[in-house]
Amino acid sequence: xxxxxxxxxxxxxxxxxxxxxEIFEEADGLREEVESRNYLNIFKTARELQGRxxxxxxxxxxxxxxxxxxxxxxxxxxxxxxxxxxxxxxSATKGETLEDTIRVLCEYYPDVxxxxxxxxxxxxxxxxxxxxxxxxxxxxxxxxxxxxxxxIYTIKQCLxxxxxxxxxxxxxxxxxxxxxxxxxxxxxxxxxxxxxxSPEELxxxxxxxxxxxxxNVVVEVVNYFWPNYKDIDVIYETRIQKERxxxxxxxxxxxxxxxxxxxxxLKPSTIIMHPLPRNHEIxxxxxxxxxxxxxxxxxxxxxxxxxxxxxxxxxx
Amino acid sequence: xxxxxxxxxxxxxxxxxxxxxEIFEEADGLREEVESRNYLNIFKTARELQGRxxxxxxxxxxxxxxxxxxxxxxxxxxxxxxxxxxxxxxSATKGETLEDTIRVLCEYYPDVxxxxxxxxxxxxxxxxxxxxxxxxxxxxxxxxxxxxxxxIYTIKQCLxxxxxxxxxxxxxxxxxxxxxxxxxxxxxxxxxxxxxxSPEELxxxxxxxxxxxxxNVVVEVVNYFWPNYKDIDVIYETRIQKERxxxxxxxxxxxxxxxxxxxxxLKPSTIIMHPLPRNHEIxxxxxxxxxxxxxxxxxxxxxxxxxxxxxxxxxx
Amino acid sequence: xxxxxxxxxxxxxxxxxxxxxEIFEEADGLREEVESRNYLNIFKTARELQGRxxxxxxxxxxxxxxxxxxxxxxxxxxxxxxxxxxxxxxSATKGETLEDTIRVLCEYYPDVxxxxxxxxxxxxxxxxxxxxxxxxxxxxxxxxxxxxxxxIYTIKQCLxxxxxxxxxxxxxxxxxxxxxxxxxxxxxxxxxxxxxxSPEELxxxxxxxxxxxxxNVVVEVVNYFWPNYKDIDVIYETRIQKERxxxxxxxxxxxxxxxxxxxxxLKPSTIIMHPLPRNHEIxxxxxxxxxxxxxxxxxxxxxxxxxxxxxxxxxx
Numbered sequence: 019x020x021x022x023x024x025x026x027x028x029x030x031x032x033x034x035x036x037x038x039x040e041i042f043e044e045a046d047g048l049r050e051e052v053e054s055r056n057y058l059n060i061f062k063t064a065r066e067l068q069g070r071x072x073x074x075x076x077x078x079x080x081x082x083x084x085x086x087x088x089x090x091x092x093x094x095x096x097x098x099x100x101x102x103x104x105x106x107x108x109s110a111t112k113g114e115t116l117e118d119t120i121r122v123l124c125e126y127y128p129d130v131x132x133x134x135x136x137x138x139x140x141x142x143x144x145x146x147x148x149x150x151x152x153x154x155x156x157x158x159x160x161x162x163x164x165x166x167x168x169x170i171y172t173i174k175q176c177l178x179x180x181x182x183x184x185x186x187x188x189x190x191x192x193x194x195x196x197x198x199x200x201x202x203x204x205x206x207x208x209x210x211x212x213x214x215x216s217p218e219e220l221x222x223x224x225x226x227x228x229x230x231x232x233x234n235v236v237v238e239v240v241n242y243f244w245p246n247y248k249d250i251d252v253i254y255e256t257r258i259q260k261e262r263x264x265x266x267x268x269x270x271x272x273x274x275x276x277x278x279x280x281x282x283x284l285k286p287s288t289i290i291m292h293p294l295p296r297n298h299e300i301x302x303x304x305x306x307x308x309x310x311x312x313x314x315x316x317x318x319x320x321x322x323x324x325x326x327x328x329x330x331x332x333x334x
Numbered sequence: 335x336x337x338x339x340x341x342x343x344x345x346x347x348x349x350x351x352x353x354x355x356e357i358f359e360e361a362d363g364l365r366e367e368v369e370s371r372n373y374l375n376i377f378k379t380a381r382e383l384q385g386r387x388x389x390x391x392x393x394x395x396x397x398x399x400x401x402x403x404x405x406x407x408x409x410x411x412x413x414x415x416x417x418x419x420x421x422x423x424x425s426a427t428k429g430e431t432l433e434d435t436i437r438v439l440c441e442y443y444p445d446v447x448x449x450x451x452x453x454x455x456x457x458x459x460x461x462x463x464x465x466x467x468x469x470x471x472x473x474x475x476x477x478x479x480x481x482x483x484x485x486i487y488t489i490k491q492c493l494x495x496x497x498x499x500x501x502x503x504x505x506x507x508x509x510x511x512x513x514x515x516x517x518x519x520x521x522x523x524x525x526x527x528x529x530x531x532s533p534e535e536l537x538x539x540x541x542x543x544x545x546x547x548x549x550n551v552v553v554e555v556v557n558y559f560w561p562n563y564k565d566i567d568v569i570y571e572t573r574i575q576k577e578r579x580x581x582x583x584x585x586x587x588x589x590x591x592x593x594x595x596x597x598x599x600l601k602p603s604t605i606i607m608h609p610l611p612r613n614h615e616i617x618x619x620x621x622x623x624x625x626x627x628x629x630x631x632x633x634x635x636x637x638x639x640x641x642x643x644x645x646x647x648x649x650x
Numbered sequence: 651x652x653x654x655x656x657x658x659x660x661x662x663x664x665x666x667x668x669x670x671x672e673i674f675e676e677a678d679g680l681r682e683e684v685e686s687r688n689y690l691n692i693f694k695t696a697r698e699l700q701g702r703x704x705x706x707x708x709x710x711x712x713x714x715x716x717x718x719x720x721x722x723x724x725x726x727x728x729x730x731x732x733x734x735x736x737x738x739x740x741s742a743t744k745g746e747t748l749e750d751t752i753r754v755l756c757e758y759y760p761d762v763x764x765x766x767x768x769x770x771x772x773x774x775x776x777x778x779x780x781x782x783x784x785x786x787x788x789x790x791x792x793x794x795x796x797x798x799x800x801x802i803y804t805i806k807q808c809l810x811x812x813x814x815x816x817x818x819x820x821x822x823x824x825x826x827x828x829x830x831x832x833x834x835x836x837x838x839x840x841x842x843x844x845x846x847x848s849p850e851e852l853x854x855x856x857x858x859x860x861x862x863x864x865x866n867v868v869v870e871v872v873n874y875f876w877p878n879y880k881d882i883d884v885i886y887e888t889r890i891q892k893e894r895x896x897x898x899x900x901x902x903x904x905x906x907x908x909x910x911x912x913x914x915x916l917k918p919s920t921i922i923m924h925p926l927p928r929n930h931e932i933x934x935x936x937x938x939x940x941x942x943x944x945x946x947x948x949x950x951x952x953x954x955x956x957x958x959x960x961x962x963x964x965x966x
Contacts, residue, residue, distance in 0.1 A: 052759050060701045069376045071405060081746075082754050085731060089703060089758045092729040097408040099401060102418060102734060112573065114397075114611030117618075122398050122610060125633025126405045127368050257744065294754060295746030302749075317757025385692045387721060413724040415717060418734060428889065430713075430927030433934075438714050438926060441949025442721045443684050 025330045026145045027153040030166040030199040035206055042171050044325035044334055045318070052093065052321070060093070067331055068095035070129040075119075076155070077104045077135045082294060082316055083155050083165070087132050090323040096129075116140055117147045124149045130330055133157075151330045159195055165293060166199030168322040172315040173252055176289045180204070184249050186213040188274050189256035189299060191222040196293040197256055201226050205233035213238045213250075215274060217266050220258070243274055247283040255292045255299045268298075276300045281307055291315050341646045342461045343469040346482040346515040351522055358487050360641035360650055361634070368409060368637070376409070383647055384411035386445040391435075392471070393420045393451045398610060398632055399471050399481070403448050406639040412445075432456055433463045440465045446646055449473070467646045475511055481609060482515030484638040488631040489568055492605045496520070500565050502529040504590050505572035505615055506582075507538040512609040513572055517542050521549035529554045529566075531590060533582050536574070559590055563599040571608045571615045584614075592616045597623055607631050657962045658777045659785040662798040662831040667838055674803050676957035676966055677950070684725065684953070692725070699963055700727035702761040707751075708787070709737040709767045714926060714948055715787050715797070719764050722955040728761075737768065748772055749779045756781040762962055765789070783962045791827055797925060798831030800954040804947040805884055808921045812836070816881050818845040820906050821888035821931055822898075823854040828925040829888060833858050837865035845870045845882075847906060849898050852890065875906055879915040887924045887931045900930075908932045913939055923947050 033041075051059045072091040076084050084100065091098040104119075116135065123131060124147075133144050134155040141154030141161070156162040173180050185204060187197045191214055201222070204210045212230065214222040218241045230237050244250065258271050276290065281304055292300055292312040304310050328334040349357075367375045388407040392400050400416065407414040420435075432451065439447060440463075449460050450471040457470030457477070472478040489496050501520060503513045507530050517538070520526045528546065530538045534557045546553050560566065574587050592606065597620055608616055608628040620626050644650040665673075683691045704723040708716050716732065723730040736751075748767065755763060756779075765776050766787040773786030773793070788794040805812050817836060819829045823846050833854070836842045844862065846854040850873045862869050876882065890903050908922065913936055924932055924944040936942050960966040 055759075055761075057701045064701060069373045069380060071408065073401070073405075081733070081736065081751060085705070085733075085755065086758050088731045089705075089729075089760070092703065092731065093759075097405070098731075099404045099408065099414075101397070101401075104397065112575075112611045113613045118611060119397060121629050122632045123401065125629055126402050126636045127371075127409075127633075128405070129371075259744075295744045295750060297745045313753050313757055316754045317759075320758045385689045385696055387724065389717065389721075413721070415720045415724065415730075417713070417717075420713065428891075428927045429929045434927060435713060437945050438948045439717065441945055442718050442952045443687075443725075443949075444721070445687075 024145070024148070024151050025332070026141075026151050027163055027326055027330065028141050028145055029154065029161045030163045030202040033163070033167060033203065033206075038167065038170060038203075040334070041167065041322065041325045041329065042174060044328060045171060045321040048324045049321045063093060064095035066094050066333060067091070067327065069097075070095075070331055071097045071099070071127070072130050072132060072327070073123055073126075073128040074098060074100035074132040074155075075104050075123070075134070076101060077140075078156070079103060080134055080156070082319065083134060086316075086320040087153075087155060087323050090320050090327055094324055094327060096327070099128075116143055120144045120148050120152075130327065153326065153330065156195060159193055159198075161199050162195045163199055164319070164323055164326060165196045166203045167326070168315065168319045169196070169200045169254070169291065169293075170203050171322055172291060172311060172318050173289070175318070176311055176314075177251060177287070181208040181210070183251040184211045184213065185252040185254060186215055186244050186250050187222075187254045187256070188215045188243070188276075190220045190258045191216045191256070192220045193259050194256045194293075197222070197254065198226055200254065201230060205230055205235050211236040211238075213240065213244050215240050215242065215244050217241060217270055217274070220266065243280070247280070248285055250284060250288050253284070253288065253290050255290065255296070257292075257295065257297055257299055271298070274299070276304060278303050281309060284309060340461070340464070340467050341648070342457075342467050343479055343642055343646065344457050344461055345470065345477045346479045346518040349479070349483060349519060349522075354483065354486060354519075356650070357483065357638065357641045357645065358490060360644060361487060361637040364640045365637045379409060380411035382410050382644065382649060383407070385413075386411075386647055387413045387415070387443070388446050388448060388643070389439055389442075389444040390414060390416035390448040390471075391420050391439070391450070392417060393456075394472070395419060396450055396472070398635065399450060402632075402636040403469075403471060403639050406636050406643055410640055410643060412643070415444075432459055436460045436464050436468075446643065469642065469646065472511060475509055477515050478511045479515055480635070480639055480642060481512045482519045483642070484631065484635045485512070485516045485570070485607065485609075486519050487638055488607060488627060488634050489605070491634070492627055492630075493567060493603070497524040497526070499567040500527045500529065501568040501570060502531055502560050502566050503538075503570045503572070504531045504559070504592075506536045506574045507532045507572070508536045509575050510572045510609075513538070513570065514542055516570065517546060521546055521551050527552040527554075529556065529560050531556050531558065531560050533557060533586055533590070536582065559596070563596070564601055566600060566604050569600070569604065569606050571606065571612070573608075573611065573613055573615055587614070590615070592620060594619050597625065600625060656777070656780070656783050657964070658773075658783050659795055659958055659962065660773050660777055661786065661793045662795045662834040665795070665799060665835065665838075670799065670802060670835075672966070673799065673954065673957045673961065674806060676960060677803060677953040680956045681953045695725060696727035698726050698965060699723070699959065701729075702727075702963055703729045703731070703759070704762050704764060704959070705755055705758075705760040706730060706732035706764040706787075707736050707755070707766070708733060709735070709772075710788070711735060712766055712788070714951065715766060718948075718952040719785075719787060719955050722952050722959055726956055726959060728959070731760075748775055752776045752780050752784075762959065785958065785962065788827060791825055791830075793831050794827045795831055796951070796955055796958060797828045798835045799958070800947065800951045801828070801832045801886070801923065801925075802835050803954055804923060804943060804950050805921070807950070808943055808946075809883060809919070813840040813842070815883040816843045816845065817884040817886060818847055818876050818882050819854070819886045819888070820847045820875065820908075822852045822890045823848045823888070824852045825891050826888045826925070829854070829886065830858055832886065833862060837862055837867050843868040843870075845872065845876050847872050847874065847876050849873060849902055849906070852898065875912070879912070880917055882916060882920050885916070885920065885922050887922065887928070889924075889927065889929050889931060903930070906931070908936060910935050913941060916941060
């Protein structure tokens with residue numbers, strides 16, 4: 019039933035360097051138009067995908083991903099229909115399989131389905147039965163490819179390059195799907211070094227480490243906050259996810275937090291990223307530091323998703 | 335306060351044969367336009383009800399009915415505002431009556447209200463106080479008239495007729511509002527025979543049986559799966575609804591399930607329907623059998639609802 | 651980070667008499683257009699804010715406020731994206747601060763954020779970090795300024811004036827934010843007398859009483875239903891809010907309810923208002939009494955919100 023010609027977005031591995039460059043360029047242009055708040059420009063944008071329909075189906079709560087997809091679609095003129103918590107409110111509570119739900123939704127002639135699900139591999143399962151493109155908006159501990167793309171985009175935007183950099187990922191690396199997807203993408207660039215810094219029980223999983231080894235990425239795995247601050251071009255902080263069952267103490271978590279004291283020791287060019295929401299990993303005093311890019315990063319999400327929608331629907 | 339001139343959709347009994355033919359023809363045309371994915375056509379469709387507003391108020395979870403109504407409205411150019419679970423999130427939790435809620439919503443000048451409610455008769459109560467048309471999207475164990483209409487439409491589409499057929503309804507006939515509404519509508523056609531097949535405690539209720547008797551429909555009530563497979567033109571399977579308190583065992587439920595072995599014994603022209611979601615009543619191997627029409631049936635729901643919206647709003 | 655030039659709607663105190671007159675006049679015109687159901691007119695209305703985006707973020711359930719804001723935006727041609735219960739479904743469950751949520755949402759380039767929150771002062775906190783206008787749609791026991799504005803609008807519409815009137819507010823005056831905001835606004839008019847009638851434990855708080863004293867409003871605080879019915883121009887009934895922890899007995903609550911007997915003793919010109927939802931404060935027999943204005947009042951909410959959206963976005 020699978021239609022190989024459909025342009026699904028399922029996992030970070032599928033993005034080539036050329037593809038990413040094309041999406042980034044489109045995202046640049048879309049940001050310029052939207053930022054201008056010139057409503058004549060915006061009307062032009064709003065005709066690009068006019069009449070197309072996005073179905074946004076979220077089995078897990080998510081403010082930013084859901085909202086940024088909805089607004090991305092609406093700004094391109096799409097009709098958008100969403101579900102805030104399909105797990106609780108849909109026929110999933112009546113025992114329907116994901117495959118059946120997707121098959122039924124396709125019968126309503128959407129043009130694309132955006133799917134967030136709590137089970138790893140859900141997006142791939144959906145794509146197998148879908149007659150329209152599926153965009154994976156995060157599946158369990160699996161992947162979150164649009165997040166990975168916006169992360170790379172943010173690095174490129176702020177540093178001017180993705181080659182020849184040192185990225186330190188900090189926090190919950192075992193459960194955070196964003197760091198997994200990002201690691202996959204970083205491996206496509208030249209001369210990238212990744213430092214994984216986390217409590218031992220939240221260390222990056224072996225599958226990713228082995229993948230990076232095969233791709234000749236220089237990797238360091240440490241259970242402390244990397245002491246050589248000047249090495250770092252990108253600090254990617256993540257939240258210790260209580261809702262995924264972590265039992266790390268506040269004390270232990272603090273060792274991996276970013277404080278103004280640590281930030282002062284960084285190079286001026288280092289950028290600080292976070293997929294958000296944050297808890298105590300980054301103290302609010304850092305927000306006004308020019309190195310802090312996490313809000314910009316979140317905003318990039320909408321523009322990347324606009325560009326991806328255009329590609330998925332064949333108008334890029 | 336009741337306005338008799340309003341075009342409410344409250345119960346299956348209200349549909350005449352002529353009305354159904356008109357709606358089916360319109361649904362055919364709408365499907366053709368939408369299926370073409372010719373966006374020039376779709377823009378034409380999207381101007382039909384432009385500027386009109388649909389308020390979709392669901393007191394019970396429902397993926398397919400809610401989504402198909404929202405997309406039906408959006409594809410016709412309507413503004414759509416929905417509530418996923420009004421029971422939990424609205425002023426119902428503050429003790430407001432349905433009548434008050436409807437009266438207030440009417441003050442916001444919607445053009446139609448689509449209502450799903452957990453209490454039998456809710457749609458009729460809403461219509462009594464509403465200044466705009468009400469479409470009943472299912473009320474408790476009561477009615478689900480748009481579902482009944484799409485079921486008849488699917489039979490006509492697949493068999494070419496609704497007269498002179500034998501329909502077997504299987505499963506939970508006591509709690510399933512879809513089978514109740516469908517039985518009402520089938521009684522309008524000539525020479526229809528209905529076999530009700532269910533565990534005894536889930537048998538079709540007497541009110542429907544008496545109604546069918548008055549209408550001279552040939553009815554058989556059995557507590558086993560009908561053994562004369564060649565009799566059957568339509569098998570209408572339904573789910574044993576755990577959320578409505580059924581205590582039937584898995585074992586017992588299985589006797590009424592459709593397996594590939596049973597399907598092989600059917601006539602090639604027999605069609606298999608199900609209002610979905612399904613649990614184990616129809617095994618997934620059957621999905622690729624040409625007799626399986628349940629996904630098509632679900633999709634018909636959107637086109638029937640588009641046609642009904644046009645009728646309700648006076649543009650049909 | 652605060653942008654003083656932004657046109658936030660945060661608290662009733664900010665509205666001048668001139669501002670209110672301007673909004674009321676605009677609301678009159680918008681009602682006329684929408685009531686006509688002349689879709690050519692409505693298309694004109696729908697171009698006023700076309701391309702603009704409203705983000706509606708509700709941390710508390712609310713049918714009427716949320717729906718009226720969504721429809722207000724849609725009728726003006728805006729893209730609207732909403733969250734029904736942000737408290738439960740958003741990254742708030744992951745420990746994100748309101749400030750972070752607002753900062754992220756601003757990065758998606760909405761044109762206005764409508765916020766309902768369970769904490770007093772939330773709207774002000776949001777405005778401090780927002781790069782777009784915030785409209786306070788109710789914050790905890792704090793303020794609900796758009797409700798106050800529609801209340802004043804209803805009084806002016808029905809009585810022809812707001813000066814020289816006696817308003818009796820009845821019920822839960824301690825927890826009802828609507829009566830607090832309304833009292834602030836009434837203080838701006840000439841020769842207004844306010845009777846606060848409630849069980850002692852639900853009496854109006856001192857901060858408001860002191861404010862009214864400073865403004866030379868004549869105030870009476872009583873723990874019974876005011877016996878001099880002919881004094882009253884406006885009865886503003888409110889619900890005893892069980893969800894905010896009140897322990898008043900049914901018996902006690904009844905003393906403050908409006909019955910047909912009480913209504914008969916009122917002047918013919920007295921109007922009866924209620925922010926809705928109601929429980930037993932106003933018996934349904936009163937609905938058809940010409941003095942009953944609470945449904946009209948609810949409907950005014952949408953038109954006031956349309957006018958406010960136009961002002962906030964600079965097209966008024």
